[in-house]
Amino acid sequence: MTEKYTMPDARGHFGPYGGMFVAETLIPPIQELNAAYQRYLDDPDFIAELDKDLQYYVGRPSPLYHAERWSRELGGAQIYLKREDLNHTGSHKINNTVGQALLAKRMGKTRIIAETGAGQHGVATATVAARLGLECVVYMGAVDVARQSLNVYRMKLLGATVVAVESGSKTLKDALNEALRDWVTNVDNTFYIIGTVAGPHPYPAMVRDFQAIIGREAKQQCLDATGRLPDALVACVGGGSNAIGLFYPFIDDASVAMVGVEAAGDGIATGRHSAPLSAGRPGVLHGNRTYLMADDDGEIIETHSISAGLDYPGVGPEHAWLKDTGRAQYVSITDNEALDGFYALTRMEGIIPALESSHAMAYAMKLAPTMRPDQTLIINLSGRGDKDMQTMARREGIEL
Amino acid sequence: MSRLAAKFEELSKSGRKALIPFITAGDPYPEFTVPMMHAMVEAGVDVIELGVPFSDPMADGPVIQRASERALAHKMSLRRTLAIAMEFRRTNQHTPVVLMGYLNPIEAMGYEEFANATARAEVDGILTVDLPPEEGEHCAALLKARDIDPIFLLAPNSSEERIRLMDAIGSGYLYYVSLKGVTGAGHLDTANVKAKLEQLRANTNLPVAIGFGVKDAETAKTIAALGDGVVIGSALISKIEANLDTPAQAKQEIIELLASMRLAMDSNGA
Structure with missing residues (x-):
C-alpha cells in the first residue's frame, strides 16, 4: 500500500460499503450532523476543548503496559496492552461520547439518545450527558438489561432513562432500531450518540476519528518503549469501534499486521455466533452496507455471544473494506476460548478484562507463541471486567 | 404509461383522490392477503401498498413491526410477497400494486433479479424505506427500464433541493410522510401539511400521496383535499391485530373502514 489511505469518500463510502441508507426523515438531521462534524473536525477551539476533556476527564493518555509475565509465559512476542480499561467509566467508549457530546453542545441540542449492548456505551453517554446537563435516554435490549444489570443501575444513577427494548431479539440491534425511531420522532432537539463505527455516514468515520486517539497514542508509546513500530495489533470486533480506533493510525504502515477478533459464540459451525466478517454476507442494515448475519431472504439472523457488546449482526463498514482489501485479517474466538483469555489475563497480570476484550486476549494467546520474542504485539484492552462479575459468578455457580 | 401514472391521470380527470391502503404481506397468515386485496378493491381503493416483512423495520412503529413479526413467523419473504402480488394480478389487471419494504431483502436477492422478478409479478411501484435517492439511482434505473415506478x-x-431530487429520480407518485416519526404515531397537523404541500407542488408535477397519521374517514377526507392520495396503514393493521383469532372479522372491519373513507373522500369536493 503506497498510496495514502483516504477512506471514506465524501458520501461515506468505503468501496462498496458504508453510505447513507436511511429513511428520508433522517436525511436532514444527518446532513446537519455531517456539516457540524466537518466544521469542527479541524476547528482549533473544538480540538482544544476535546483534548482537555480527554486529558482531565477521561484520564488520557491511557498507558501502554508491557505484560512481561504473560509474554514470558506464552513464550513468543512481547505483549503490550493498551489500557483503555483505565479510562473514566471503564472502557474506550468514553473517547467517542466526550467528542459527540461536545458536538451536540455546539449544535444546540438539548437531548441525547444512545443505544447500548453491554451498557458501556450507555454508561459513557449517560456520564457525559450528566456532566453537560443534557436529558439522556438510553435504549437497551431487554435481554441485555437482564445480563448487564450493574450498568443499568449506573446509567440510572447518572440520571439517564433506560428503556428496555422488547422487540425482535431484544439485544443491541433492536436497541439501535428503537434509538433510530426515537431520533426520527425527535429530530429537532435530539442528538443521537452512536457508540460504534456503524450507522449511516458520517457516524462510521466520525466515531473512528474520535477513537483514533487509541492508535495515535499507542503508536507513539510503542516507539518510545521499543524504538520501532509494533508487528501486530489485536482487538475485538463487535461493531468495531475499539479495533478501528487502534488500527486506523497504522493503516499506512504496511509492516504492522492488524487482526480483528469476532465473537464465535458457541462456534461458527453451530450458527450461534456474532461473526459477520467470518461467516456473514454483504447487505444493508442500520444505515450502511456491510457484512451482516442474514439468511437467504435477507432477514437478519439472531446472534449469540457471551459478551453483550459483541452480540450484533453487523460490523462497521470500514472493517468490511479492510477485510476485502486484505489490509486487516478477521478471526473469531468462541465463548469458551474467551473465558480462557479472561482467566489468563486476570491470573497472569492481575487485570480483569471485559468479556469483549477477553476475545482479543484469547486470540493473542494463539498468536503470540507463533511470534519471536523480539517482536511486539499490541492488544487493545478495550474495557474492564467489573460489569461482567455477575455473569462470571453465575457461570461459576455463585450468587452475588 | 405505467399503471400508476394511468391511475392517477384517471383519478385526476374525475376529480377524485386515490385511496391507498397498506397491509403487510402474509399478516396474519399468508393465505389472508390475496382475498383481502381483492376485497379492498371492491371497497373502492385505487392503489394497494403491500408491505414486505423485514426483521428490522427501523422506520415503523410497533403496529407494523408486529405485523412484520407475524408474517415472518409464517416464513413470509420478499419472494413470497412477489408471489402474492402475482397471484393477485391474475384476476385483477387494473389496480396498481406497490411493494413497500426495506433494502436488505433486495440486496440478498440481487438488484437485477429483483427488478426482473418484480416485472414478472407485474408489480407497479417499489418504495424502499431505507434507500434514499443518493444510494438508489442504480436500482431506480433498473426498475424504470421495466416500466416499474421507483417511489x-x-x-x-x-x-426544496431534495424535493427536486425525488422529482427527478422518482416516478408514479411521491409519498409524503406527514409527520416526523414512525408509522402509526401521533396526530396530523393539517395546517403544516397544507403549507408543505404548497412547497411540494412548486417543485414537482408528480402526484403526492400523504400518509402517516391517517386514522379514520374524517382525517382521510381532510388529507385527501390537500394531496392526490391518502395512504392508510397502521389503522388497518390494528384491525388485524385486534382480531387475530377471527380474521374474517378483521377483514370485515377493514372493508368497512375503507368504504367509509371512500365515501368521505368522494363527498369532499361535492
Missing part, C-alpha cells in the same frame, strides 16, 4: 418518501423536513 420515494418526502418528509416535513425535506428541503
